[in-house]
Amino acid sequence: MGQWIDKSEFSPKEYARFNERLADNLSAFRTLLDQQGFGLGVRSYGAELELYIIDQSGQPLPLNRILQDELQDPHLTLELNRFNLEYNLPPVLSSDKPFSHLSRAMSAAIEKVSAAAEPYEARILPIGILPTLEKRHVGMDAITDIPRYHVLANALRDRRGSDFHINISGQDALELSWEDVTLEGANTSFQYHYRVNPDEFASAFNVAQLVTPLALALGANSPIFFGQRLWHETRIALFKQSVDCRMDDPLSQRLPSRVFFGHGWIRKDIYELFAENVYLFEPLMPICSSENNHQQVLQGGTPTLDELRLHQGSVWSWNRPIYDPAGDGHLRIEMRSLPAGPSVENMIANAALMTGLIEGLKPHIDKILPGLPFRYAEHNFYRAAKHGLEARLFWPEPSEGTLKELPVVDILQSMLVLAEEGLHSISVAESDINHYLGVIRDGLEARVNGAKWQLNMFEKLSQQCDKKQALIELVDRYYHNSRNNQPVHEWSETI
Template sequence: MGEEVEAQDFSRADRTRHREKVRRNLDVFARMLREARFDTDDPMTGMEVELNLVDENGDPALKNATALAAIEDPDFQTELGQFNIEINVPPAKLREGGLTTFEDSLRRSLNSAEQKSAEVGAHMVMIGILPTLAEGHFSVDSLSANPRYKLLSEQILNARGEDITIAIDGRERLRTTADSIVPEAACTSTQFHVQTSPDQFAAYWNASQAIAAVQVAVAANSPYLLGKELWRETRIPLFEQATDTRSEELKAQGVRPRVWFGERWITSVFDLFEENVRYFPALLPITDDEDPLETLESGEAPKLAELRLHNGTIYRWNRPIYDVADGVPHLRVENRLLAAGPTVADTVANAAFYFGLVRALAESERPLWSQMSFSAAEENFHVAARQGIDAHIYWPGIGQIRATELVLRRLLPLAHQGLDAWGASSEEIDRLLGIIEQRCLLASNGAEWFANQMHGHADGDRYDALRSTLLEYTAGMHSNEPVHTWL
């Protein structure tokens, strides 16, 4: 969720000074791009996984501080809600067995953390939206202690000028309001990072946008919210609404939302950072002491702290990342549109599919995004979020096609080609892409499994059914057998 900040109030002068500093950061960033001052050799990939915490009955456990104290592992961090934590998996090179490294590291870390957190009554669940959340969990009291989250909540509500409204029409209909951004905490995700050069960034970002719908269709895992069966990936509309700073009037005027698919294909990473500065006022106008130009001219990599903090409060589904590691700056695409789970095997299979497919498309001689409109990619994305594994989407040269058929016929071979180019082993490629293949053949993913199990409890109390189904889900999660094999 981002770096820690101190609790504070912001004056008009703070905002003016911050705006000037962000623009100075942007000018320095543009110069760095012109002078090619980035680490582009042997790119890394990475992964972050957000988790939910539940008690023995499957109800939310608002114990992340207690759980983290018990886990005692710096790779685990706080998240927005007290029922959330996040694990940062160490980056790896795919040509050095990175996919297997991700899987082994994630399983080992989660098993160890579960054993420790269970002792304080908090069990970890990898699912997009915790289905046993109730409206009572959406109060400001559920926010984590990190002052960043309270600040964000206050700034978003102040900018909006009214409570947040959640209105989602799916298989059932949900209408509710919240006086904080805690509904955002319901949206836990997996984030895949792919490092790229400035020259290749636009191709990787455009490719990521073009395949977003396919990713969501095959990996949807968030069918329930507040007791209602909604979209197959309900995280998408929930996240879009939970951090919306716009009143209805501003929406009508065409003001852009902070959770944003975007509006065009790009030609440079600079396009995205420049749009962020041009379109969005700062939520956290905190100003650092660094003079980025002075740092750059001294031969060091500037932190660009204000630009990075601002970027972290604009929630693109594929986010541009500027970072500095060991004194060397680099760029990454952060693919943040999928839920975690249902198992580590499923999560790493999703990673393999993304890493392979995005590389194959980004390096294609005829770019996919030159053959389809940006609005078609965005429409595909929301159709896939609504329909999941049954989604029909538009694809260039084909027209409307079922997403699973597209994956089987066209995209799995491309993902295989991309992973081979990354240097992944044949065993890794066949095993992990085989999980995606079987999901498509059986029309089964996390959302479908959970909804089908719930339909078998149609006559009982809805929340009792959600609890028992979640406990079944958790048992399957611990088996690490991919969800398409669950009975």
């Protein structure tokens, strides 16, 4: 999706050609994966952080192009709506303190963009959904004016043929129809990348799917949208509904959504996921390259697989398999369900937890999966998004041969030892382990995450002023706490 697209209309012949190229890409990818030694390399960690640009009253400011032009930073990219930016952090290679390194890089990125925003009296905010966002802030006028976003918006709308329907119920309820995909741009995320060797990909990806509901419940930070208290992580429902190009008739609904948790556990390797996306989803942007991927593989090179990677970017799985041709080529898991914020400390702690659980559970995953059919894992994901730290999830107990429904806080607390073992197994320094898992442990004991803090603060502020002013004050308090980079369980809830 990062490719530059310079046209907005495509012919049937172009779609047919693109489908031919997709099939060719898949074949070349299979050949590449079967080559001995492909993708082996040093472990690395990376992240993409999406950010809101707001004014002094907490309202979104459409300045992303201006800030990008001013900074001229290749790591800074434009998002769908003009009040959002994304910073792509350079990967951190395996070291004894990878999470400390990633934390410093993320903090420096936020400071850099914030400094560029100051002359415009703008502020930079990492938050899943901006509580002060209103309907007047979104719509086609809000779309960043570059071709690929217009192509995406038009393609999804054309396939649906009618307005997008939003229906989300929590403490309050929201139901509306929307003409375009710009509600998706209300969502900002912290996307964590973890490099995995090909022979371990299936087990690592399955673990990521298993534990994502745990991290999502812990990291929930998007409870308010258009002034309504909805899911603790409203992004999950909003993203899916705001780009759902399926029609409402029963036949169309049998097709899968382009935003999804998954369709089953992986059996062998990453190829299954790429092939599945080719078979299940129509192309949206049939841009073809002239690369001969098979020839590159046979000559010992690294194919770009441009069409396959472009298509993959138009299918939004919450854990996305990544093929990157950089260097000699490698594979990654992009964990996309976590929101931006509340603080750098929280985001990096969640990344450390996910990494530790992947490494700690990877040797045992084949024994665990029979105890949790995939539909229960998917159910866990949506429960975690809706209820956050208050969720109850299904969890397998292999030693007892049972599937239990347990509070997510209890599951997380029981898994911290395993996460610690996993981080030790990949030589993460004791100081990094103690610090970031300590942030997780203390947050669980306090039963506070970003969503809980926002909801608690909003309730207290609403007793002193009207809803609009309460939301403005909420954003201001959130901003200053986030800038201080304290974990959210240490944020004051006093008025």
